Amino acid sequence: MSRRQDRVQDGQPVLQVRGVRKAFGGLQVAQDIDLEVRQGTVHALIGPNGAGKTTLLAQICGEIIPDGGRILLNGQDITTLAVHARARLGLARSFQITSLLNGLSVFDNVLLAVLGRSASPWRMWGNVRRQEPFASQARALLEEAGLARRADDDVLALSHGEQRQLELVLALAASPALLLLDEPMAGLSAAESAEMTQRLMQLKGHHAMLLVEHDMDAVFALADTVSVLVNGRIIASGPPEVVRANAEVQAAYLGEGMEEQPQSRPPA
Amino acid sequence: MRLPLRGMVAVLEWGLLAALLAAPLLAQWLAAPFWLDVATRLAILALAAVGLNLLLGVGGLASFGHAAYLAIGAYATAIPIYHSLYGGGGWLATDNGLLHLLLAVAAGGLFALITGALALKTRGIHFIMLTMAFSQMLFYLLQGLETYGGDDGMSLDVRSQLPGLDLDDAAQLHWLAVAALVAGLMLFRMVQRSRFGLVLMGCKARPERMWALGWPVRPVLLAAFVIGGMLAAVAGWLSANHATFVSPAMAEWTHSGELLFMVILGGAGRWLGPLTGAAAFVLLEEWLSSLTLYWHLPFGLLLIGIALWQAGVLQRGGRP
Numbered sequence: 149m150s151r152r153q154d155r156v157q158d159g160q161p162v163l164q165v166r167g168v169r170k171a172f173g174g175l176q177v178a179q180d181i182d183l184e185v186r187q188g189t190v191h192a193l194i195g196p197n198g199a200g201k202t203t204l205l206a207q208i209c210g211e212i213i214p215d216g217g218r219i220l221l222n223g224q225d226i227t228t229l230a231v232h233a234r235a236r237l238g239l240a241r242s243f244q245i246t247s248l249l250n251g252l253s254v255f256d257n258v259l260l261a262v263l264g265r266s267a268s269p270w271r272m273w274g275n276v277r278r279q280e281p282f283a284s285q286a287r288a289l290l291e292e293a294g295l296a297r298r299a300d301d302d303v304l305a306l307s308h309g310e311q312r313q314l315e316l317v318l319a320l321a322a323s324p325a326l327l328l329l330d331e332p333m334a335g336l337s338a339a340e341s342a343e344m345t346q347r348l349m350q351l352k353g354h355h356a357m358l359l360v361e362h363d364m365d366a367v368f369a370l371a372d373t374v375s376v377l378v379n380g381r382i383i384a385s386g387p388p389e390v391v392r393a394n395a396e397v398q399a400a401y402l403g404e405g406m407e408e409q410p411q412s413r414p415p416a
Numbered sequence: 417m418r419l420p421l422r423g424m425v426a427v428l429e430w431g432l433l434a435a436l437l438a439a440p441l442l443a444q445w446l447a448a449p450f451w452l453d454v455a456t457r458l459a460i461l462a463l464a465a466v467g468l469n470l471l472l473g474v475g476g477l478a479s480f481g482h483a484a485y486l487a488i489g490a491y492a493t494a495i496p497i498y499h500s501l502y503g504g505g506g507w508l509a510t511d512n513g514l515l516h517l518l519l520a521v522a523a524g525g526l527f528a529l530i531t532g533a534l535a536l537k538t539r540g541i542h543f544i545m546l547t548m549a550f551s552q553m554l555f556y557l558l559q560g561l562e563t564y565g566g567d568d569g570m571s572l573d574v575r576s577q578l579p580g581l582d583l584d585d586a587a588q589l590h591w592l593a594v595a596a597l598v599a600g601l602m603l604f605r606m607v608q609r610s611r612f613g614l615v616l617m618g619c620k621a622r623p624e625r626m627w628a629l630g631w632p633v634r635p636v637l638l639a640a641f642v643i644g645g646m647l648a649a650v651a652g653w654l655s656a657n658h659a660t661f662v663s664p665a666m667a668e669w670t671h672s673g674e675l676l677f678m679v680i681l682g683g684a685g686r687w688l689g690p691l692t693g694a695a696a697f698v699l700l701e702e703w704l705s706s707l708t709l710y711w712h713l714p715f716g717l718l719l720i721g722i723a724l725w726q727a728g729v730l731q732r733g734g735r736p
């Protein structure tokens with residue numbers, strides 16, 4: 149516990165969200181959101197469906213521009229920067245619904261992820277699949293993820309578990325400074341989910357992570373900080389134990405709200 | 417069943433390329449100059465279709481205005497020739513074929529850059545409609561050019577002058593068209609295998625993911641749109657010299673539809689696909705127009721039928 153807190157204080161802030169506001173018509177999906185993710189830590193964002201978690205991630209990665217407030221990545225203001233430019237600054241995400249490049253091979257998917265951080269798209273000659281060091285890097289990542297024998301298959305031929313795995317490989321391929329994870333456990337079996345938690349555990353310390361997840365086992369196993377988002381507002385934020393004990397949170401989410409979360413299991 | 421079929425398609429594609437190369441000799445041997453004319457037209461249409469194949473087959477952009485570039489390339493040839501013969505036109509007046517080619521590529525590229533930048537703000541059906549609308553705008557613009565024949569179009573009274581080549585010689589013109597086609601096919605092959613080609617394929621598969629991976633999706637698609645337009649503009653330059661006639665009708669959307677059919681017929685994204693597509697198109701057109709005066713309707717129905725059948729074959733052949 150104390151070791152965990154030390155680490156939290158040591159890390160520089162990688163992501164700073166300051167006073168971010170967003171409304172869809174009359175619906176306030178982000179109300180003065182303040183949030184920080186420090187180097188080497190995992191910040192979990194939990195809350196009921198429709199709370200605005202995915203929308204907040206979309207604002208951080210640039211698909212949606214906030215109505216107000218600022219977002220900083222490693223101190224640089226990225227509030228209105230294009231999605232691909234943020235990615236090149238070291239921001240990566242996995243999608244809530246698996247979003248692989250269908251029709252392309254597993255290898256091509258990873259190769260595009262490896263190249264995406266630094267390579268110019270304008271090279272129109274040469275065989276991209278033979279170009280080093282990128283091709284070797286892609287092969288090594290597949291090896292590491294246990295997907296090497298699937299390299300030449302169309303991603304559509306993968307099992308759901310393999311697709312979630314590849315989804316993570318794509319997000320990590322460019323060694324991002326910050327990883328946004330939107331429900332990485334969604335639709336996974338209990339065993340697969342434990343495996344994914346294990347995998348994220350290994351990654352912890354290498355990448356700062358902002359994790360949106362309904363699986364409370366995973367959240368409490370991984371997170372250094374937990375923030376609770378309800379109706380676009382953060383109602384509690386702090387170390388997992390403290391947040392779990394918070395009465396307001398219990399009432400709003402962790403208590404009877406649990407039954408409304410199809411993918412969640414009660415905290416251990 | 418699957419493998420022999422694919423093998424047959426490959427044999428057909430390479431056979432066609434060989435036949436195109438040998439067409440002037442075959443036509444002379446068979447004393448059938450008409451077929452050389454058909455073969456040249458085939459090569460020119462196939463080149464335009466190669467440009468569209470880059471957009472549709474690799475980048476997933478169904479442009480319904482690709483015939484506009486044939487018209488642009490053709491007028492970029494016809495207008496300087498007109499002025500070189502009848503005065504006026506200032507710097508435009510020239511019979512130099514290389515300058516015609518340069519002008520065709522520049523004008524085609526510029527038109528693609530402007531209309532593509534606007535059309536690519538949309539996707540799917542809206543993109544199709546916009547590209548079609550821009551080509552129709554060009555169609556009306558060309559109709560308004562009274563100096564150059566208005567909606568009747570105009571004849572070229574001489575062909576482009578090229579060093580060491582005589583385009584009045586049907587065989588030389590044919591080989592020039594085939595050389596351009598081969599160069600276009602090789603360019604397509606090179607781009608498809610390159611990093612740019614892979615990025616383009618990714619943009620076709622899922623643009624949101626490509627953004628998230630750090631790729632500037634719209635500039636990449638725009639670049640492909642410009643390259644595809646330039647290739648078709650070269651085809652327009654050849655077409656003006658082949659038919660010695662240009663008209664606004666070249667830009668009509670029906671011709672864009674025909675180019676789409678050629679690409680789909682040959683298998684979108686297949687390297688040599690536009691060749692078989694254009695061959696099937698040209699031969700069917702010749703055959704049906706010899707059978708009946710009212711060949712347009714059966715022709716359209718046949719094209720749709722073949723495209724649907726073809727899509728099914730490729731799908732079955734592509735799945736493990």
Ligand SMILES: Nc1ncnc2c1ncn2[C@@H]1O[C@H](COP(=O)(O)OP(=O)(O)O)[C@@H](O)[C@H]1O
Pocket residue numbers: 172175177195196197198199200201202203204
């Ligand atoms: N593009 C949009 N336009 C309008 N409303 C939206 C849009 N995206 C999400 N919403 C709404 O905003 C609310 C928050 O959605 P979301 O961020 O997906 O929640 P969560 O991920 O926490 O389940 C929901 O009520 C949703 O219907």
Ligand SMILES: [Mg+2]
Pocket residue numbers: 201202203244
């Ligand atoms: Mg969500």
